[in-house]
Amino acid sequence: MLHIVNKSPYEKNSLTSCLAHALKGGALLLIEDAVYGATKGNVAEGAIRRALADLPVYALGPDLEARGMQGNVIEGVKVVDFGGFVDLVAEHRTSQSWL
Amino acid sequence: MAIEVGGKTYETDEEGYLVNLADWTEELGGEIAKSENVEMSPNHWEVVNFLREYYNEYQIAPAVRVLTKAIGKKLGADKGNSKYLYELFPYGPAKQACKIAGLPKPTGCV
């Protein structure tokens, strides 16, 4: 399953809750304000680093760039463009948006 | 839009559904029925009253399938079928009977 999160980890618990329900074999994609969670020094950095042991983590490039965060991404998080977003959705049998 | 009964005006939406549930009286229901060309018999009132009770309990107007099943449970299989209900309310039991009962249009009914 592809888990998609779009809220800042400072604003909502969506990322925490998502990570509590993401199983091995799944993937996590951070978009919109959730890309802050993919950056070094943010409150969710530890959680993202732990998650990386079990599942791939992606962040949407255009959202990182729009926020000036493209140079500050946690090692191991893969940056994808919109095409990559579509590929991820297609690769997984189901996706779930954590609003 | 509005409907007038006994010198008083009641607000309705563009399809003729009462805006304020609390406005409803049997007399008002009868007037709405007339505008729908439905002649109300005790059987009609039985369905309308059932709908009002259902709404009171669950805060929604039931979908036709749910209404049919619930009526069957309460009033018997001879009434809990769509043939019976459509004979009473030719334009649809949920839609037409809800309007007469002063309820909003059933959820999912477009």
Place this chain on the structure above:
Amino acid sequence: MAQVAEALEQEQDAQSVVKKFMFVNRKAPYGTIYALEGLEVVLISAAFDQDVSLAFLDDGVYQLVKGQQTKGLEVKNFSPTYRALEGYDVEKLYVEGESLEARGLREDQLLVPVQVVSAQEMAQLMEQQDVIIGF
């Protein structure tokens, strides 16, 4: 909402295969429109004869708390509508135990019969679905 109905309709047209739909509720009832909209989507989806289940976690568990009184707010109290779900043949309501506990709630404070599951069990239930729609 129209999109969900359309998706459901397409699923049904495509050789009438029954799919597993789960609606995931994670928001409290009155602060945003999500809970009410989610409930309406569930009621509409019931017309499409799919295998529907509801999950309540995080603040979503607040939707099911007994004793909601909205007179003072002058908004509709839609909590009684959860009790209508059984009549719509929606009988699988899963509530996450950890979310209840974190909010000092117990199962007997909920207004409908539910199945309380752990976060781990919830994750497994999600994995079994064909379609997951979050609110």
